[in-house]
Amino acid sequence: MILLGIETSCDETAASLVADGRRILRSAVASQMNVHRAFRGVVPELASRAHAERINTVIEAALRGYSWKDVDGIGVTRGPGLVGCLLIGATTAQVLGRLRQVPVIGVNHLEGHLVAAQLEHRSLRPPFLGLIVSGGHTELHVYEKAGRYRRLGGTRDDAAGEAFDKIAYQLGLPFPGGPAIDRAARGGNPSTVAFPRAWMPGTWDFSFSGLKTSVINYLKGAGARRAATRDLAASVQEAIVDVLVTKTLNAAEEAGMRRVVVGGGVAANSRLRKAFVERAVPRRIRVYLPDRSFCTDNAAMVAAAAYHRLRSKTPLEKRLIVDPGLSLQSWKTA
Numbered sequence: 001m002i003l004l005g006i007e008t009s010c011d012e013t014a015a016s017l018v019a020d021g022r023r024i025l026r027s028a029v030a031s032q033m034n035v036h037r038a039f040r041g042v043v044p045e046l047a048s049r050a051h052a053e054r055i056n057t058v059i060e061a062a063l064r065g066y067s068w069k070d071v072d073g074i075g076v077t078r079g080p081g082l083v084g085c086l087l088i089g090a091t092t093a094q095v096l097g098r099l100r101q102v103p104v105i106g107v108n109h110l111e112g113h114l115v116a117a118q119l120e121h122r123s124l125r126p127p128f129l130g131l132i133v134s135g136g137h138t139e140l141h142v143y144e145k146a147g148r149y150r151r152l153g154g155t156r157d158d159a160a161g162e163a164f165d166k167i168a169y170q171l172g173l174p175f176p177g178g179p180a181i182d183r184a185a186r187g188g189n190p191s192t193v194a195f196p197r198a199w200m201p202g203t204w205d206f207s208f209s210g211l212k213t214s215v216i217n218y219l220k221g222a223g224a225r226r227a228a229t230r231d232l233a234a235s236v237q238e239a240i241v242d243v244l245v246t247k248t249l250n251a252a253e254e255a256g257m258r259r260v261v262v263g264g265g266v267a268a269n270s271r272l273r274k275a276f277v278e279r280a281v282p283r284r285i286r287v288y289l290p291d292r293s294f295c296t297d298n299a300a301m302v303a304a305a306a307y308h309r310l311r312s313k314t315p316l317e318k319r320l321i322v323d324p325g326l327s328l329q330s331w332k333t334a
């Protein structure tokens with residue numbers, strides 16, 4: 001079964017053709033980084049316009065070498081995300097679905113991030129513990145089987161990616177801050193400043209806003225004597241990674257899971273990837289990470305999530321309604 005995935009929830013216009021939920025035939029992404037860089041954040045109105053301008057070209061690129069006869073359905077992100085952006089994808093998908101007489105499957109973006117690792121690790125099957133770490137989310141879920149999730153916890157304030165982005169700004173690094181800190185931290189000493197870790201004991205929740213405040217206070221206090229940017233970047237990165245890895249592996253053990261799947265833009269972080277593998281091995285837990293290009297927003301993960309939904313035969317919603325605040329729900333209760 002070949003599905004076309006469409007993703008427009010934030011600042012990447014993406015389309016992809018995926019066979020049987022695991023094999024990527026084509027993938028096209030048009031990044032809007034140049035549109036938003038000067039504003040150091042995604043400007044919703046500009047993002048919707050950019051999606052509208054690019055979506056047709058991106059879908060054509062994803063279909064190159066194939067024809068609509070090959071396409072059995074369309075998966076499209078219906079939330080969470082920026083409402084104007086979601087509407088561009090959803091409207092396009094619905095028009096194409098009608099025109100080509102194929103089903104349109106509304107997909108939860110977070111579910112996409114959780115199944116992205118299966119594009120790389122094709123034999124990976126649930127149950128597993130899933131960590132979603134992106135610009136808007138930091139959440140731990142037990143993925144019991146396709147469409148059945150149990151939420152363990154999530155951030156109470158900033159998402160991990162948001163923390164990277166905001167702290168990078170304080171350090172004078174470019175937007176987006178995650179990749180900038182990742183690059184700047186290379187060769188830096190992560191023990192230079194012992195930035196605080198919010199452990200949130202007794203819960204599987206996270207909190208990263210205190211770290212941001214602590215960096216601001218450090219920079220004010222240190223003035224001209226501040227440590228080198230690479231050492232600060234490495235110290236900040238270590239503080240975020242330490243909490244994410246420690247809590248996720250502890251949660252996996254407590255939930256009796258030997259497999260952990262990580263997804264979302266922050267899963268592209270090189271220190272996070274290394275730390276997960278290093279620290280999981282002695283605990284006999286296997287960590288699955290998507291290829292870096294499928295950590296950040298993409299449409300292959302949307303097509304994959306749509307495939308699992310279609311295969312499950314769980315009835316699809318009667319109407320495709322976008323929901324900017326959509327949470328990861330089990331399909332039965334959706």
Ligand code: KG4
Pocket residue numbers: 010133134135136137160161162164165176177178179182264265266267268269270295296297
């Ligand atoms: O999943 P994503 O593309 O969009 C959302 O759904 O939010 O994630 C974007 C986030 C941004 O905050 C970005 O700074 C972060 O992922 N990110 C990284 C890295 N690459 C992207 N954070 C840390 N290290 C990276 N290498």
Ligand code: ZN
Pocket residue numbers: 109113134135264265296297
């Ligand atoms: Zn995302």
